[in-house]
Amino acid sequence: MASREAKQFLFEAIAVMGKGFSSPRRLELLDLLAQAPRGVDELARASGQSIANTSQHLQALHAAGLLTRTREGTRVVYAFAGEDALGLWLALRDASVAHLGEVERAAREYLGEDVETIGRAELLERLGEGDVVVIDVRPEEEFAAGHIEGARSIPLEELERRLAELPPDREVVAYCRGPFCAYAHQAVRRLSDAGRSARRLEGGWPEWSLASKSDPQHA
């Protein structure tokens, strides 16, 4: 069979993309890029790696077909290559929670105590009724790159200072980068401590965005 060889080539080619998901460092970069496109040094700083190393991983992810690369003046901006690539990362993350106890444990360790959540469907409904305030507690640049329609940006560090902005008669829903991002958890805890009724959105911006695209019942 000469076709065996051709088949090997095929699997080798697919494995190039698979390798993109095989390193914790690369996954951290993907996780950051799921929020917004970014430049190399920004990613290096956010992930605590050297610039050269970050650049190498980003190139690998680009070669794996997961990221696009755009030159913008003196910097190079990387971004997810498409919805399917983003969806793949989210699906891998979710499947790993479901099947690997280690992941769940690590997540609990990182996130701290559970807080009450609200799902997408219910939030959409409540938004329609208008009796809820949605706050985006991610850094402002990420809000700028994309956010839930109707949400207002209150980065976590500014939350205490800006509590007064939130109408006192409405429940607050906080969201951030996703299920493994600690910001919304902390926001809900602080709001509860301040005597406010608050919940965390299940998932974060990337999940919301993907879901909205496949099921565009607005927002």
Next chain:
Amino acid sequence: MASREAKQFLFEAIAVMGKGFSSPRRLELLDLLAQAPRGVDELARASGQSIANTSQHLQALHAAGLLTRTREGTRVVYAFAGEDALGLWLALRDASVAHLGEVERAAREYLGEDVETIGRAELLERLGEGDVVVIDVRPEEEFAAGHIEGARSIPLEELERRLAELPPDREVVAYCRGPFCAYAHQAVRRLSDAGRSARRLEGGWPEWSLASKSDPQHA
């Protein structure tokens, strides 16, 4: 920040599953298991690797949460750990076709000339009307482990011999393991050469099965 460390743990844990997809050999095993659960030596033979090596890869995939392991008497049977794990493999494969030219080229090289296809929706419709014959050209064991309702099993090697079994007034639809499996392509070519009207189903059994579960309009 002590949380940096906790985050690293989290990504390391997820990367364990990611590593499952990072080797061509492992992908080949996943591809085989997408059809039906199998024992170690069967997989070793089908993929042309040594038994010890196959066993190691399978253990890695098991540790990655992608496969389950069951002892059946003297043999050990591996199977996909769930729909999400299977879906992940199919999504990775599809995304790699979409984003990596190398994969497309390798696929074309392996599959040979294109043949006409029919999609899931159209096939369902035609099945309702009853003017089409669906044949499963995979090996019989794979048919036995699961197949499209109403299809009949005619392994590729038996096709010529059993041409007479196919009602001459109906179009034939052949399917096999998936878009990268050469059986259905070959079946359609041979049927066309024999003067029959024939098409290949887009995708194969795993795709059909997953789609049927999320959209159970029968079949």
Next chain:
DNA sequence: CAAGTTATCAAGTATTCGCTTGAATATCAA
């Protein structure tokens, strides 16, 4: 064009990975 950013490249090293070989273990059947 010179200076200053930002990103990439190249080379070196420690580590991990993939595969092989030969021995060990588990289960079944006689």
Next chain:
DNA sequence: TTGATATTCAAGCGAATACTTGATAACTTG
């Protein structure tokens, strides 16, 4: 128990990978 079959384990070796450091390239601004 013994023998046969199927799988896993353990050790070893070459190849690939991850990260570092220092040099180079691409672009912008003065």
